Amino acid sequence: MTLSYISTRGKAPKLGFTGTTLAGLARDGGLYVPETLPALPDISGLLYAQAAFSVMAPFVGDDIPPADLKNIIDASYKVFSHPDIAPLHQLDDNFYLLELFHGPTLAFKDVALQFLGNLFDFILSRKDARVTIIGATSGDTGSAAIEAFKGKKNADIFILHPRGRVSEVQRRQMTTVDATNVFNIAVEGSFDDCQNIVKALFNDETFRDDMALSAVNSINWARILAQVVYYAHAAARLAKPVTFCVPTGNFGNIYAGHVARGLKKQVGGAQIEKLIVATNRNDILHRFFAGGEMKTHAVAPSLSPSMDIQISSNFERLLFELQNRDGATTGATMKTFRETGAFKAPAGIMAQLKKGFASGRLDDAETLATIKATHDKYGYTADPHTAVGLGVAENWRAKNPETALVALATAHPAKFPDAVKQATGFAPALPPFLADLYDRPEKCDALPADPAAVQKYMRERAHKR
Numbered sequence: 157m158t159l160s161y162i163s164t165r166g167k168a169p170k171l172g173f174t175g176t177t178l179a180g181l182a183r184d185g186g187l188y189v190p191e192t193l194p195a196l197p198d199i200s201g202l203l204y205a206q207a208a209f210s211v212m213a214p215f216v217g218d219d220i221p222p223a224d225l226k227n228i229i230d231a232s233y234k235v236f237s238h239p240d241i242a243p244l245h246q247l248d249d250n251f252y253l254l255e256l257f258h259g260p261t262l263a264f265k266d267v268a269l270q271f272l273g274n275l276f277d278f279i280l281s282r283k284d285a286r287v288t289i290i291g292a293t294s295g296d297t298g299s300a301a302i303e304a305f306k307g308k309k310n311a312d313i314f315i316l317h318p319r320g321r322v323s324e325v326q327r328r329q330m331t332t333v334d335a336t337n338v339f340n341i342a343v344e345g346s347f348d349d350c351q352n353i354v355k356a357l358f359n360d361e362t363f364r365d366d367m368a369l370s371a372v373n374s375i376n377w378a379r380i381l382a383q384v385v386y387y388a389h390a391a392a393r394l395a396k397p398v399t400f401c402v403p404t405g406n407f408g409n410i411y412a413g414h415v416a417r418g419l420k421k422q423v424g425g426a427q428i429e430k431l432i433v434a435t436n437r438n439d440i441l442h443r444f445f446a447g448g449e450m451k452t453h454a455v456a457p458s459l460s461p462s463m464d465i466q467i468s469s470n471f472e473r474l475l476f477e478l479q480n481r482d483g484a485t486t487g488a489t490m491k492t493f494r495e496t497g498a499f500k501a502p503a504g505i506m507a508q509l510k511k512g513f514a515s516g517r518l519d520d521a522e523t524l525a526t527i528k529a530t531h532d533k534y535g536y537t538a539d540p541h542t543a544v545g546l547g548v549a550e551n552w553r554a555k556n557p558e559t560a561l562v563a564l565a566t567a568h569p570a571k572f573p574d575a576v577k578q579a580t581g582f583a584p585a586l587p588p589f590l591a592d593l594y595d596r597p598e599k600c601d602a603l604p605a606d607p608a609a610v611q612k613y614m615r616e617r618a619h620k621r
């Protein structure tokens with residue numbers, strides 16, 4: 157049996173799992189979603205990688221032989237530094253943290269990107285094809301993508317970051333990777349300039365085809381799928397109904413929780429109740445859940461930069477479902493949003509949404525206060541992204557003490573030492589495998605914010621395909 161994937165805008169061809177993975181964005185501008193949701197097998201008692209196989213196999217179908225899928229999963233999670241991959245840390249009665257930062261770059265993006273890197277490698281080797289991955293990063297995604305694709309035979313990876321505007325830990329995690337297929341470009345400009353260059357390169361059809369350009373951004377279905385696993389696995393381990401609180405930017409992580417919740421449960425399956433969206437001062441989603449209008453504001457920098465986002469691209473997947481999986485309606489809503497910067501959800505849709513979701517926000521001062529309070533109360537050091545989730549979670553617990561609540565810890569505190577130090581007075585140490593990060597040589601080239609300069613650079617360096 158092979159599951160088909162359809163576009164949220166209804167006009168792109170249906171694809172199987174591997175086709176969806178390679179496509180990323182659908183040709184009609186939509187996002188791929190499974191045509192039907194498979195059932196969740198009983199995963200109680202399974203180790204993480206075993207659970208990952210059980211959860212993912214029905215979504216992959218016949219596209220990849222089971223033994224190969226197992227190998228891809230095992231290779232992806234054996235690089236994690238904690239034996240449980242995604243350990244649950246109990247803070248209090250009915251209150252847990254799900255630590256997702258034990259991967260090579262210390263942020264939850266490793267969980268999905270390690271899998272995606274090995275998956276791409278498998279699919280491309282089988283097709284005897286080669287791609288050029290390009291991406292713009294304001295921090296966490298770039299290093300996770302580089303770690304996932306370094307040394308892969310069938311891909312070169314070029315990551316653009318705004319020069320001088322990512323943290324030193326983040327920059328070093330990207331520039332100290334020593335592999336002949338990894339290229340770091342420091343653009344003389346802003347993150348928006350980087351993103352615009354990437355868009356311009358994708359819009360240049362000759363260049364796109366010559367280089368076989370590919371992206372691994374957070375709308376890729378395979379990334380969502382890898383994230384479904386830890387929700388199901390955490391709920392199965394707790395063996396009681398749970399609510400998750402998720403520090404949210406692009407809505408990829410929490411959307412995966414929604415998918416996990418929707419899987420038909422077999423005996424021992426995970427029961428997921430509410431999903432709580434936690435945002436920083438860039439609170440478009442919180443304002444939407446509170447008032448029913450999705451309206452963009454300018455992005456303001458915060459202590460949790462990986463959530464500094466004004467348009468949460470994965471939200472379109474949820475919208476498609478709420479609009480009865482009608483691609484034309486979803487396409488029209490997204491068009492209004494793009495053109496006017498706003499759309500209003502009908503009351504019926506908001507009522508449906510509120511059954512499954514709640515939301516909250518924390519500004520920078522509240523984030524620092526939460527880091528301090530969490531340290532004083534539980535002896536636990538949280539990074540600023542995790543703290544946004546913890547602060548919103550504490551507010552929820554005060555009103556819903558009976559609920560088992562799991563807050564997602566999305567980054568290691570040492571990834572954001574300045575904010576942690578500001579809150580607690582001490583800077584957390586990097587884990588041993590990164591302890592010499594500041595001594596490793598860096599490899600990076602600076603280029604002007606000009607698509608032509610980036611094209612020339614890439615043509616000169618990419619390996620032959």
Ligand SMILES: *Cc1c(COP(=O)(O)O)cnc(C)c1O
Pocket residue numbers: 263264265296297374403404405406407408409410462463541542566567
């Ligand atoms: C990317 C990121 C987020 C936001 O996740 P989304 O899937 O974009 O909602 C939160 N915390 C950290 C540390 C991140 O890197």
